[in-house]
Amino acid sequence: MIRIGQGFDIHQLVEDRPLIIGGIQIPFHKGLLGHSDADVLLHTITDAALGALALGDIGKHFPDTDPNYKDANSAKLLQRAWEIVVDHGYELGNLDTTIIAQKPKMAPYIPRMRRNIAEILNADESRISIKATTMEKLGPIGEQKGIAAISVILLTKRTSDKPPI
Ligand code: ZN
Numbered sequence: 001m002i003r004i005g006q007g008f009d010i011h012q013l014v015e016d017r018p019l020i021i022g023g024i025q026i027p028f029h030k031g032l033l034g035h036s037d038a039d040v041l042l043h044t045i046t047d048a049a050l051g052a053l054a055l056g057d058i059g060k061h062f063p064d065t066d067p068n069y070k071d072a073n074s075a076k077l078l079q080r081a082w083e084i085v086v087d088h089g090y091e092l093g094n095l096d097t098t099i100i101a102q103k104p105k106m107a108p109y110i111p112r113m114r115r116n117i118a119e120i121l122n123a124d125e126s127r128i129s130i131k132a133t134t135m136e137k138l139g140p141i142g143e144q145k146g147i148a149a150i151s152v153i154l155l156t157k158r159t160s161d162k163p164p165i
Contacts, residue, residue: 001157002093005052007044010141010148021099021106021147022113022130023075023120028104032147035064039074041099041130044151045117046074046081048095052155053088079120085155092123093154099132100141100148106132 013019017031022041032038046058055061061084062069062077069077085091095117099106110130118125135142 003052003090003155005048005153007047007051007151009040009043010146011038011040012146013144023116024109024112026104026109036069036072037074040147041097041149042074042078044097044149045095046078048151048153049081049085052153053085055084075120082121089158090155091158092121092127093156094127095151095153096129097149097151100135101132102134102137102142102144
C-alpha cells in the first residue's frame with residue numbers, strides 16, 4: 001500500500017526576520033514572514049505528509065490563530081505531523097522537494113537540511129531529495145519578495161504491520 005502527497009507554500013521576504021529553511025538558519029539580510037518561524041520547506045513537507053493520508057493540512061492541525069504556534073519551530077510541527085503518519089502505520093518511501101528562491105544560494109545549506117529532515121522523518125538521507133532553483137528574476141520570487149517550495153512525498157505501509165504468513 002502506497003500513498004502520495006504534495007505540498008506547496010510561499011512566504012514573503014521581509015526585514016528583521018531570520019531566514020529559516022529546512023530547519024537551518026541561513027545568513028541573509030531578510031527572512032520569511034509568518035506566524036510560525038515561516039520555514040517554507042518544512043511547511044510543504046508537513047502538508048505533503050498530511051495530504052498523502054487525506055488528513056487536511058498544516059493550517060488545520062496547527063492553526064495560525066493559535067498563540068501556541070506564534071514563532072513556532074516548524075521542525076516541531078513536522079515532527080508532530082510525522083507522529084500522525086507513523087500512527088497510521090506508514091513510513092517514508094521517498095521525499096522530493098524544490099526550494100524556489102532568487103537569493104540566497106541554497107546549495108551550501110542543503111546537506112544540513114537533508115540531515116535535519118532525515119532525522120525528523122526517521123529515514124535514511126538517500127530517501128530525501130532537496131533541490132533549489134531560481135525564478136530567473138521573473139515575478140515576485142524573482143524580485144526577492146518571497147521564497148516558495150514544493151514537496152512530493154511517497155508513504156509506504158510498514159511491512160512489520162502485515163500479519164505473519
Ligand atoms: Zn508556510
